[in-house]
Amino acid sequence: MDFENMWSERLKSLKGNAIREIFKLLQNPEIVSFAGGFPTLGLLPQKEIKEITDDLLTGEGALKILQYGGTEGYTPLLESGLKYASRFGVKGELKNTLVISGGQQGIDLMFKAFINPGDRVLVENPTYLACLHILKTYQGVAVGVDSDDDGLNIDDLEAKIKKHQPKILYIVSDFSNPTGKTLSLEKRKAIASLTAKYGVVVIEDNPYGEIRFSGEKLPAIKSFDTEGNVVYVTSFSKTIAPGLRCGIAVADEKIIRKMTIGKQAVDVHTSNLSQAIIDEYLRRGYLEPHLKEIVPVYKTKKDAMQNAIEKYMPLDKIKFTNPEGGLFIWGEFKDKSADLDKCFVDCVTKTKTAYVAGSSFFADEGINHCLRFNYSNATVEQIETGIKRLAAYFKENF
Numbered sequence: 001m002d003f004e005n006m007w008s009e010r011l012k013s014l015k016g017n018a019i020r021e022i023f024k025l026l027q028n029p030e031i032v033s034f035a036g037g038f039p040t041l042g043l044l045p046q047k048e049i050k051e052i053t054d055d056l057l058t059g060e061g062a063l064k065i066l067q068y069g070g071t072e073g074y075t076p077l078l079e080s081g082l083k084y085a086s087r088f089g090v091k092g093e094l095k096n097t098l099v100i101s102g103g104q105q106g107i108d109l110m111f112k113a114f115i116n117p118g119d120r121v122l123v124e125n126p127t128y129l130a131c132l133h134i135l136k137t138y139q140g141v142a143v144g145v146d147s148d149d150d151g152l153n154i155d156d157l158e159a160k161i162k163k164h165q166p167k168i169l170y171i172v173s174d175f176s177n178p179t180g181k182t183l184s185l186e187k188r189k190a191i192a193s194l195t196a197k198y199g200v201v202v203i204e205d206n207p208y209g210e211i212r213f214s215g216e217k218l219p220a221i222k223s224f225d226t227e228g229n230v231v232y233v234t235s236f237s238k239t240i241a242p243g244l245r246c247g248i249a250v251a252d253e254k255i256i257r258k259m260t261i262g263k264q265a266v267d268v269h270t271s272n273l274s275q276a277i278i279d280e281y282l283r284r285g286y287l288e289p290h291l292k293e294i295v296p297v298y299k300t301k302k303d304a305m306q307n308a309i310e311k312y313m314p315l316d317k318i319k320f321t322n323p324e325g326g327l328f329i330w331g332e333f334k335d336k337s338a339d340l341d342k343c344f345v346d347c348v349t350k351t352k353t354a355y356v357a358g359s360s361f362f363a364d365e366g367i368n369h370c371l372r373f374n375y376s377n378a379t380v381e382q383i384e385t386g387i388k389r390l391a392a393y394f395k396e397n398f
Contacts, residue, residue, distance in 0.1 A: 010137050032353045032386035037177065037238075037327050038377040040301075043294045044241050045286065052280045056273070065272045071264050072256075073099025073248075074275035080282040081248040088209060089223030090232050092250045098259050101270045103207050103235035103247045105263070108134050110168065110203050110231060113258040115140040120166040124152050126330075126361035126370065128177045128205065131170050144363035145169075151176070151183035154190045161198045168201045173221055174209035175326025178361045178372040182324060185218055192224035201255075202230040207247075210239050210291055212325035213299040228252035236278050238327070239291065244274040298327065301375040304383045305329055312391035317398055327376045330358070333369040338398050340371045347397075351389035 056065055072078065078097045085092070100106045107130070115121065117139035123131060125144030132142050143164050146153040152171060160166070171191070173183045183191070195202050204221045222232035228251075235247030249259060263269070281287065306329070309320050321330045333340075340357040348354050358370025375383060 010139060014133070014136050028352070030352050031348065032378055032382045032389075034373040034375065034378065034383075034386060035354045035356050036377060037374050039238060039242065040294070040297060040376050043297060045281070045290055048281060048284075048286050048290075049241065049277055052277050052284070053273070056276050056280065065276050067272070069269045069272045069275075071260050071269045073097070073270065074272055074279060076283075077246075077275045077279040078248075080279050082250065084282060084287075085220075085232060085234060085248065085250050088206065088217070088232075089219035090250050091223070095253045096250055096256055098249045098251075098256050098263070099270045099275055100233070100235075100247045100249055100259075100263070101267055102237060102242075102245045103205060103233050104130050104134070105266075106231075106233035106235075106247060106249045106259075107131055107170070107203060107205065109249075109259040109262045109266075110201075110233075110255075111135055111138045111140060112262040113255070114167050114201060120164040122157070122160055122164070122166045122169040122200075123363055124171055124176065125363060126178055126358060126367075127170065127363070128172055129360040131205075132360075132363065142363035147179070147181065149181065151181050151187050152191065154187060154194065157191070158194055158198075161194070161200060166200055168203060169195055170203045170205065171221070172205045172208075174206055174218070175211065175323055175328070177208070177326070178328050178356070178358065179330040180321045180323025180326050180328045182215075182218070183221070188218065188221045189224050192221050192226070192230060196225075196227040196229055200229065204230055204232050206232065206234045207238050208326040209234070211295055211298055211327065213295065213302065215324040222250065228255075231255060239287065239294075240278060240281055244271075244277060246270055246274045246278050295325075298376055301378070301380060301383060302329070304380045305373060305375040305387060308384050308387035309391075312388045314391065314395050314398075318394065327374055329373045329375065331371045331373065332358070333398060335398065336367075336369045338369040341368050343397060347390070347393050351386075351393050353386040353389045355390065 077099055078094050082092055082097055111134055115138040119140045120143050121135055121140050122145050123142050124147050135142055143160055145160050146156040175182055220232055222230045231251040233249050306322060318331050318333045341359050344357055356372045359368050
């Protein structure tokens with residue numbers, strides 16, 4: 001049957017998520033992958049989660065956990081989730097909180113609630129590629145805002161707001177995916193003030209904030225919200241376990257209500273078992289020891305990648321970010337004609353090392369001279385080997 005004329009307008013021209021497509025090329029166990037943003041496998045808290053799961057499924061409330069639940073979320077997790085968000089100065093009540101199936105669902109529900117075909121959404125250039133992917137499914141239009149070393153350029157933000165009259169600004173506030181940049185305190189305050197002034201809703205995405213290696217923890221943009229226009233989205237994927245698919249959104253009660261209605265039509269509610277596991281993990285005090293275990297490991301890997309970059313990469317041709325936390329390092333060739341998309345398959349084949357080409361992270365097409373490295377899913381030895389291989393390839397081909 002010919003389906004080509006039957007696809008919906010939403011998906012007809014939509015391509016697959018670039019990182020998910022890359023995984024098809026990574027079946028060879030010899031390949032070193034700097035592609036996905038996976039946590040280190042050996043650091044996932046298997047023992048604690050098994051203990052909690054056993055307790056939950058043998059206790060008096062076991063059958064209730066296996067039953068349907070409310071779309072808003074498991075009440076104990078709404079409570080402990082709010083406490084988790086307060087670590088970044090975010091305040092609210094249960095009516096301001098929604099449990100979501102990973103932070104990405106929070107983005108999806110916000111676009112579902114606000115975006116009509118043709119509506120503008122401002123994003124940092126570059127930005128999280130899944131945000132762009134989701135926005136396209138709702139036929140919205142992404143507009144890139146310039147970025148400085150400390151995040152979004154405020155002057156360009158105001159200019160783009162005036163020009164495009166966007167409904168939403170999407171921003172990753174701490175250790176941005178893909179660049180690793182962090183918004184300064186002054187810019188957080190400015191974004192809260194500026195978007196309130198012009199009536200722009202902000203999606204503040206913060207999945208990486210707890211993975212800080214140096215510098216001072218900064219309060220969320222949401223903590224400076226005086227008009228209820230900032231929606232704070234976070235997940236437990238990087239701090240506990242991504243497979244549980246669990247996060248929270250904190251927002252104005254009216255926004256939470258619309259997100260809840262949208263969620264009802266998607267998955268009814270986030271897995272009760274996952275919610276209960278996360279709640280118990282937080283209440284039993286396992287988070288702090290876990291962070292003290294994983295953050296030094298990620299710092300060691302990040303330092304290993306940074307050192308290898310400085311040792312092997314042609315730094316006269318390409319510059320890299322040096323983030324204070326998170327999972328990513330971003331590279332940009334000074335020659336903007338360098339095409340990291342075009343050479344990707346050849347590079348992976350010859351070097352047995354994978355990266356993510358930067359073009360997928362931009363609102364505009366044709367920006368091919370950038371790339372993203374992830375360091376959390378490789379060993380220190382693999383990082384040294386992979387960077388050395390890529391450096392040799394880049395020196396030869398660019």
